[in-house]
Amino acid sequence: MLNKRTIIVGGGMAGVCAAIASKKLGGNPLLVERYGFLGGTSTASMVSPFMNYYLGDKPLVKGIFQEILDELEKYNGKKHKSRAFDSETLKIVLFEIMDKYEIEYLLHTYFTDVNIENNKIKSIVLESKSGKEILEGDFFIDTSADADLAFKSNVPFEIGRKEDGLTQAMTLMFRIANVNINKVLEYCKKNPENFLFIENDVNGVSIAGFKKEIEEERKNGNYDNPLDYIFFVTTHRDDLIIVNTVRILYSSGINNRDLTKAQSKSHKLAWQIYKLLKNKVPGFDDSYISNTATQIGVRETRRIIGEYTITGLDIVNASKFQDKIARGNYPIDIHDPTGGGGKMIRLKEGEYYDIPFRSLIPKNIDNLLVAGRCISATHEAQASIRITATCAAMGEAAGFASSLCIINNVSPKNLNVEELQKYIKHNIEF
Numbered sequence: 001m002l003n004k005r006t007i008i009v010g011g012g013m014a015g016v017c018a019a020i021a022s023k024k025l026g027g028n029p030l031l032v033e034r035y036g037f038l039g040g041t042s043t044a045s046m047v048s049p050f051m052n053y054y055l056g057d058k059p060l061v062k063g064i065f066q067e068i069l070d071e072l073e074k075y076n077g078k079k080h081k082s083r084a085f086d087s088e089t090l091k092i093v094l095f096e097i098m099d100k101y102e103i104e105y106l107l108h109t110y111f112t113d114v115n116i117e118n119n120k121i122k123s124i125v126l127e128s129k130s131g132k133e134i135l136e137g138d139f140f141i142d143t144s145a146d147a148d149l150a151f152k153s154n155v156p157f158e159i160g161r162k163e164d165g166l167t168q169a170m171t172l173m174f175r176i177a178n179v180n181i182n183k184v185l186e187y188c189k190k191n192p193e194n195f196l197f198i199e200n201d202v203n204g205v206s207i208a209g210f211k212k213e214i215e216e217e218r219k220n221g222n223y224d225n226p227l228d229y230i231f232f233v234t235t236h237r238d239d240l241i242i243v244n245t246v247r248i249l250y251s252s253g254i255n256n257r258d259l260t261k262a263q264s265k266s267h268k269l270a271w272q273i274y275k276l277l278k279n280k281v282p283g284f285d286d287s288y289i290s291n292t293a294t295q296i297g298v299r300e301t302r303r304i305i306g307e308y309t310i311t312g313l314d315i316v317n318a319s320k321f322q323d324k325i326a327r328g329n330y331p332i333d334i335h336d337p338t339g340g341g342g343k344m345i346r347l348k349e350g351e352y353y354d355i356p357f358r359s360l361i362p363k364n365i366d367n368l369l370v371a372g373r374c375i376s377a378t379h380e381a382q383a384s385i386r387i388t389a390t391c392a393a394m395g396e397a398a399g400f401a402s403s404l405c406i407i408n409n410v411s412p413k414n415l416n417v418e419e420l421q422k423y424i425k426h427n428i429e430f
């Protein structure tokens with residue numbers, strides 16, 4: 001094992017994959033996470049399903065992400081070939097995997113500050129019930145999703161839309177249990193014009209609509225959610241659905257006042273949505289809210305400025321890069337920060353784009369990489385690269401890169417990317 005330490009801030013999918021990849025190459029990673037479990041948005045915010053990571057029948061992301069999927073299936077937290085999964089099962093799976101690889105992690109620990117010397121992070125400051133502690137490291141990876149570590153290290157960043165800095169709407173995910181999904185499907189199929197889509201396939205049931213019911217409830221003064229439809233998907237079970245419908249507007253995920261208001265309002269909206277379904281839709285008669293997410297889902301906050309900034313055009317033109325480290329084909333999917341609408345711009349059928357290593361390399365700091373939803377990307381590009389599988393692939397690349405930088409005693413900017421690409425072939429080649 002390398003005697004130099006890599007510290008990873010943020011234990012979401014990018015962070016977990018970074019830690020495992022670092023360890024696979026002999027690294028000595030330590031992962032720091034503010035919550036009492038790993039998985040980030042996929043567990044704390046209960047976001048499911050994993051959005052598309054296939055090009056036809058060819059996977060765009062494999063590697064450590066696939067290891068996690070395989071474990072989820074073993075625990076019955078995911079059906080074979082389905083993208084839907086159980087966020088509760090993911091919690092145990094991530095603990096088991098981290099322990100299998102003998103990776104050290106600190107939970108209930110908040111990163112708060114940093115000490116820099118000569119363009120290098122020397123140590124980070126952590127806060128927890130034990131008090132304040134300073135932890136020295138040799139290499140650092142920021143997978144906090146908010147670029148907290150990069151921000152404190154004076155890495156330049158952007159936030160939100162170019163015109164007004166507003167970020168995508170937030171959503172509190174919640175689950176409704178004891179749903180008779182066949183009855184629900186039967187009801188929906190009787191009035192297809194009331195729905196945007198009604199899907200029932202290998203990924204489970206996915207329904208968006210109930211426009212008529214929403215209109216009625218709005219007239220009665222019982223419905224304040226700005227979205228004009230209700231969207232839910234089944235999980236690993238047909239009787240347990242996850243509702244992705246609450247919308248909180250004009251709110252910043254890095255402002256505690258905004259977050260406080262957003263949490264309180266979103267719970268009220270979730271109950272309005274649930275009551276509508278229970279009172280008006282057959283199949284919800286005996287249902288109940290089984291749980292709401294620990295933390296409201298934040299789609300977008302800071303995006304670092306790195307050596308390359310991925311643009312919306314890179315996404316829709318399916319740009320390819322020599323220094324590719326991950327790839328994706330999810331559309332630009334922007335949930336309007338100011339209303340119930342949105343923008344969805346798809347790639348051409350059969351196309352995918354690369355993510356270049358340079359977009360993980362922040363300006364100014366020589367021993368830091370950033371991975372996950374806060375890499376160097378414009379507002380539009382971030383709306384595509386943010387999906388979980390892509391974040392996992394970026395994390396994996398950052399983890400291998402951290403060990404290679406330590407082994408070769410180079411900064412990420414001077415790393416031989418071809419050497420890195422040998423370890424992540426599964427995520428960049430077919």
Ligand SMILES: Cc1cc2nc3c(=O)[nH]c(=O)nc-3n(C[C@H](O)[C@H](O)[C@H](O)COP(=O)(O)OP(=O)(O)OC[C@H]3O[C@@H](n4cnc5c(N)ncnc54)[C@H](O)[C@@H]3O)c2cc1C
Pocket residue numbers: 009010011012013014015032033034035038039040041042044045047048049050051052109110111112143144145146148170171172173244296297298299371372373374386387388389391
């Ligand atoms: C409402 C919503 C719906 C979505 N829908 C989908 C979908 O259907 N499918 C899909 O694939 N993707 C979806 N996404 C996007 C996707 O879930 C996320 O973008 C992705 O999971 C982000 O992964 P990450 O590892 O970059 O960050 P995260 O999963 O957010 O992980 C960051 C981690 O860092 C920790 N952290 C943050 N700051 C600190 C700190 N200062 N100190 C210590 N720890 C810290 C957090 O607690 C967290 O565990 C959705 C996102 C949202 C919000």
